[in-house]
Amino acid sequence: MLKSWWKKQTVISLVSLSMLLLTTATAYGETVIEKIARTGKITAGTSKDAIPFAYRNEQGELIGYSIDILELITQQLETDLKQDLELELVPLQPKQRIPKLRDGSVDIVCDASSFTWQRDRLIDFSLSYSSTGTRLLAKSDSNYRYDTSFAGKRIGALAKTTNEKAIRLAQPSAEIVIFKDRAAAYQALDQGKIDAFADDGILLESWLQNISNPQDFQIFGEYSREGIACMVAENNSQLLNAVNYTLAKYMQGYLADQPEYVEIFERWFGAQGVLPLTDDLRLIMIDNMQLLLDFTQRVPNNNP
Incomplete structure (x- = not known):
């Protein structure tokens, strides 16, 4: 009975190894x-x-x-x-x-x-x-357009983007708030939870043209070109x-x-x-x- 058990386990192991090798070969030997x-x-x-x-x-x-x-x-x-x-x-x-x-x-x-x-x-x-390129979006009634420093201000950005990196380099004294998506960042800006949102300028322009109150926001600054x-x-x-x-x-x-x-x-x-x-x-x-x-x-x- 023990011999039969070992035989069965050996077969299972060999089959599993073969499948693993086949999967590995496919993953590493095949171009996209x-x-x-x-x-x-x-x-x-x-x-x-x-x-x-x-x-x-x-x-x-x-x-x-x-x-x-x-x-x-x-x-x-x-x-x-x-x-x-x-x-x-x-x-x-x-x-x-x-x-x-x-x-x-x-x-x-x-x-x-x-x-x-x-x-x-x-x-x-x-x-x-x-x-x-990276620009900032803020409320129109703010005076940030003329500020060179955002020390202590809360600037939103998406994680692992060039916008996050650019604004961290340009405004090291600002507090960078990371959002999972743009909708959450726009909402936070509208609710006053952040002072500005850093994103691609062309995407910010597009967002402004697709909302009902574009006059309430302004785009300014240029922190990178890409x-x-x-x-x-x-x-x-x-x-x-x-x-x-x-x-x-x-x-x-x-x-x-x-x-x-x-x-x-x-x-x-x-x-x-x-x-x-x-x-x-x-x-x-x-x-x-x-x-x-x-x-x-x-x-x-x-x-x-």
Whole structure:
């Protein structure tokens, strides 16, 4: 009976070991693009409250400029892999983005992520397809616009964002209050629980244009300038190449007035878009696109 028990345990152990080795081989021997080809699905991390880049609409759907970029990337991968792909969107908090990429929970992140050297040590960034910077939002009846020091003041920020880092460096004497999402920070500001909220300027502008009392708030200061880009796990050059090719093709098409690409940009930043840009901001975005493309090989018009 003991011999039979040992035999049974040995079989169970060998089966368990085989499954472990198979799982390990799959996890460590497969690139992200191989995983996408095998599963027929690209799992993309994004935001749920970064208007107009990635956010939930009234129907609960994730939409935005970066979601449209993800759709273009999916189309390019379908062409490259010669198969249909499903795009699965996964809403993430900013602090979740890099961990989820590194553990393979998501294949790519496109929201309003900005480049930093510290992040670049952990993941790889795509070409930049937009630009922003850290600014402050406060009540209109405050005099903070003219203050150089916020010593003792409570400034809200989202955890693990460039905004948190920028405001900590610029205002070391301020009390930084961390929020889990933008809705909680906006509510705290409205209720007077914080004095200001640090976020991407373009996101603050979008929020103001979508509330009923924009006159009650003001945006001021400039504490950083950053390019917005997608992120992928390190050592996945084939996927990164496809992402960069897609972004270069999109920006090149927009600057050449190709309708399908102009429509995407105008949907979010045009005069009738979610966040109408001022002429100055539009020129800055266009100049940034052109500058980036000046250092990138042109995508042939007849290439898929």
